[in-house]
Amino acid sequence: MDTSHQEFDRLRAVTEFDESKAGVKGLVDSGVQKLPRIFLHAPQDLPRPADGRRSHLRVPIIDVGGIDDVGGRRREEVVAAVREAASSWGFFQLVNHGVPGDVLDGLVRGARLFHEQDGEAKAGLYSRDFAKKVRYECNFDLYKSRAANWRDTLNCIFDGSIDPREIPSVFEPEVIVDYHERILKVADLTHVLLSEALGLDPGYLKSIDCAATQHLVAHYYPPCPEPELTLGTTKHSDPSFLTLLVQDALGGLQVLHQDRWVDVSPVPGGIVVNIGDLLQVVSNDKFVSVQHRVVASREGPRISVAVFLNPCHGEERLYGPIEETLSEENPPKYQELRMMDYISYYLSKGLSENLLSNISGCDSLGWKKWSQNLLKISLYRGTYQLDDPTS
Numbered sequence: 012m013d014t015s016h017q018e019f020d021r022l023r024a025v026t027e028f029d030e031s032k033a034g035v036k037g038l039v040d041s042g043v044q045k046l047p048r049i050f051l052h053a054p055q056d057l058p059r060p061a062d063g064r065r066s067h068l069r070v071p072i073i074d075v076g077g078i079d080d081v082g083g084r085r086r087e088e089v090v091a092a093v094r095e096a097a098s099s100w101g102f103f104q105l106v107n108h109g110v111p112g113d114v115l116d117g118l119v120r121g122a123r124l125f126h127e128q129d130g131e132a133k134a135g136l137y138s139r140d141f142a143k144k145v146r147y148e149c150n151f152d153l154y155k156s157r158a159a160n161w162r163d164t165l166n167c168i169f170d171g172s173i174d175p176r177e178i179p180s181v182f183e184p185e186v187i188v189d190y191h192e193r194i195l196k197v198a199d200l201t202h203v204l205l206s207e208a209l210g211l212d213p214g215y216l217k218s219i220d221c222a223a224t225q226h227l228v229a230h231y232y233p234p235c236p237e238p239e240l241t242l243g244t245t246k247h248s249d250p251s252f253l254t255l256l257v258q259d260a261l262g263g264l265q266v267l268h269q270d271r272w273v274d275v276s277p278v279p280g281g282i283v284v285n286i287g288d289l290l291q292v293v294s295n296d297k298f299v300s301v302q303h304r305v306v307a308s309r310e311g312p313r314i315s316v317a318v319f320l321n322p323c324h325g326e327e328r329l330y331g332p333i334e335e336t337l338s339e340e341n342p343p344k345y346q347e348l349r350m351m352d353y354i355s356y357y358l359s360k361g362l363s364e365n366l367l368s369n370i371s372g373c374d375s376l377g378w379k380k381w382s383q384n385l386l387k388i389s390l391y392r393g394t395y396q397l398d399d400p401t402s
């Protein structure tokens with residue numbers, strides 16, 4: 012009998028790796044040619060060679076240039092395209108959104124410089140304290156997931172109180188601050204289009220404060236010596252309201268559409284928009300939060316910078332299906348939830364689970380028990396813990 016699995020002390024291996032504070036980049040720099048065991052994914056979770064690139068399906072690309080031109084039908088067409096993309100794909104790419112290409116390039120360059128600086132320089136920012144506004148880590152769910160991902164991440168949380176001086180100087184704080192201001196405008200425009208696509212007033216989604224916090228993550232996917240054995244990012248849906256993502260030209264992001272993995276191919280100057288779980292909840296499933304993943308590659312590094320738009324972290328407000336969109340034929344599919352509870356639940360489970368199905372119907376991951384216990388736990392008030400109150 013093969014007892015190697017039982018004998019492998021995963022917690023110890025993960026802890027040792029975590030304590031190095033060097034991330035996956037550190038492994039690559041040390042010349043690793045075989046993947047450490049903690050990165051090996053189960054065969055059923057790994058991409059198949061036929062996934063992605065060979066599909067004829069294409070994630071919709073939506074040109075938002077000139078949508079306010081007077082007298083034309085552009086706006087109507089754009090709203091219809093957004094409605095179709097958000098309800099069937101949960102993903103689309105925006106072009107002509109107003110953020111200049113050199114700003115996007117500067118952002119990707121800054122992220123690369125951060126991750127490629129000397130390990131010692133980064134180690135001071137390495138942390139799993141979710142209350143910190145600026146920190147870097149390798150796999151936020153390292154101690155929860157079945158297998159680690161080939162990816163390091165710098166996190167910056169914009170909630171009105173971030174001090175730009177906290178942003179690592181190598182990333183050039185002014186680049187991030189400038190991008191942050193610009194991406195807020197793209198977020199506003201996207202909210203308007205999504206509100207109209209739901210048949211609501213243009214200002215509706217903004218008015219319910221779904222994007223009051225912006226969590227920026229700058230991912231770094233180093234070249235991987237055995238990409239067929241691991242993943243850059245495990246399949247998951249985002250717990251956020253909405254995610255806006257910039258990727259470099261390498262590709263690797265895939266979305267699950269009609270049971271097939273489809274590449275989200277990089278488009279020069281494009282911003283990828285994906286619907287998060289909260290938007291699926293408030294739209295009562297009109298818009299879908301779909302599973303996506305990033306494949307590992309021998310080529311690299313790959314850089315992506317995502318901004319997760321969320322309600323304010325301390326927000327007590329309850330979010331449920333928007334009343335104006337409900338009817339006898341379209342009764343609410345979800346109970347109301349507090350976003351900070353849902354995010355805590357997500358952090359406790361890690362990337363690999365389909366959480367939304369737990370709050371809507373079957374409760375195999377214990378959302379009910381979790382949400383009852385959550386009154387004791389508050390993510391951004393310093394009392395958050397990674398222990399799962401349902402276990």
Ligand SMILES: O=C(O)CCC(=O)C(=O)O
Nearest residue numbers: 230244258264305315317
């Ligand atoms: O790196 C990417 O392209 C996607 C990252 C992602 O899915 C995430 O951060 O949730």
